[in-house]
Amino acid sequence: MVQTKRVLAIYTGGTFGMLKNEKGVLVPQKDIEKVIRRLPQLHDNEYWTQSLSKSDKKEYLAIPDGKDTDLKVLYKIYEYEELKDSSDFTTDDWLRMARDIKKFYHDYDGFVVLHGTDTTAYGASVLSFMLESVGKTVVLTGAQVPIFQPRSDGLNNFLCSILIAATQHIPEVTVFFGCKLFRGTRVKKVSNTRIYAFDSPNYPPLLEAKVSLEVDPKMLIHPPGSVPDECRLHDKLSTKVYVLKVAPTITPELIRAVLKGMDGVVLETYGNGNIPIKRKEIYKEIERAVKNNVLVVNVTQCINGTVLGKPFYETGLLLLECGVVPAFDMTAEAALAKLSYVLTKTELSYAQKVEVQT
Structure with missing residues (x-):
């Protein structure tokens, strides 16, 4: 048979x-x-x-x-x-x-x-x-x-x-x-x-x-x-997550509006994980969100590439130092999905969620 x-x-x-x-x-x-x-x-x-x-x-x-x-x-x-x-x-x-x-x-x-x-x-x-x-x-x-x-x-x-x-x-x-x-x-x-x-x-x-x-x-x-x-x-997903793409016209007001009420944000940055660092007010909005336990993940806008845990440029290093999590070679879609999943792990502390997200 x-x-x-x-x-x-x-x-x-x-x-x-x-x-x-x-x-x-x-x-x-x-x-x-x-x-x-x-x-x-x-x-x-x-x-x-x-x-x-x-x-x-x-x-x-x-x-x-x-x-x-x-x-x-x-x-x-x-x-x-x-x-x-x-x-x-x-x-x-x-x-x-x-x-x-x-x-x-x-x-x-x-x-x-x-x-x-x-x-x-x-x-x-x-x-x-x-x-x-x-x-x-x-x-x-x-x-x-x-x-x-x-x-x-x-x-x-x-x-x-x-x-x-x-x-x-x-x-x-x-x-x-x-x-x-x-x-x-x-x-x-x-x-x-x-x-x-x-x-x-x-x-x-x-x-x-x-x-x-x-x-x-x-x-x-x-x-x-x-x-x-x-x-x-695991049948829970957070909806308080979003993808924010860095562009030359980005403003601190826009960053603040996106981060408000969010538990996690995927930050789509330039190249190896860079943002316009000369504009300190942009960096400070991200830093403030991280201090308020918003989980921010740094993913490259490039189709192929990585955001490493050891940045090449000062702009990427400052993000890492303020607590933004590097996504390494994850896609933005995967990083968002993982955020949505990790943030509903109520048994984990914020620090543990950061560790799991990397």
Whole structure:
């Protein structure tokens, strides 16, 4: 008897399942499963008719047989009642996704989240921290061109994601897009026009989909068998966090307004972590916030690069000396997600939160 693997695909919205409305703009469509069942690359209807249609697995779809695995991969689509453009996603949406993975954890061998691309880097980072321990593969994916259109990239993105979730033991949150699988806390959206919309500037991809699915074992955090098959969820996120980008026109009034009422701020600085230090009033606003236990994290505006614990320039050193935390090679999205996560660790003191954030 052929061994089967089961995957849960959580459909949250995004370009993947969008159609144009009467105004000619794209909006998410319901009942995406009906469309997918008609696509032979995503559903083996003959197998379903013969083996599943009259069984308790009739709600599943089946991936057609191929060279990537000898297993039969079955998957179920769990469509949210309210589908969103990812620009509308908030922490509540990611909390729901994480809780659903926890809820259905023991019913499936892996998980795929169909997520809008605009906030995928945020969602993947948040889920990576919330799912403190996960023994199964979790893949976020989506599309630049909707699945309803003939040139959609969503078909291959979704197919590869389902296969990876079913057949590859990569126990963490990841993002598959184009032909590469990235670590969830390392990914950035780098283009809104190219099919290869995502990249991982400071870390190589975990897997590349060539003529076969090729995992780079050196890039994996957890060797096979080293992680227990459990899901430990931290289901709290702070919303009193924000990203403030340094620009030549920045003012102390703007910094003060952003920092007011915040528990944490990601400061996107120039180059190696620099701010306009000649303008002392800007520095003093940041210093005052840190003294009031606002956790400020210093991340570079550069797509590729680091903010080190030993700065190269005086401007970066002064920030470090006043208690701003260097993000090293984290993305702004990951730094914000980690802040949102760490700040809800009520058992930690401010000093401990600073230490965890580094």
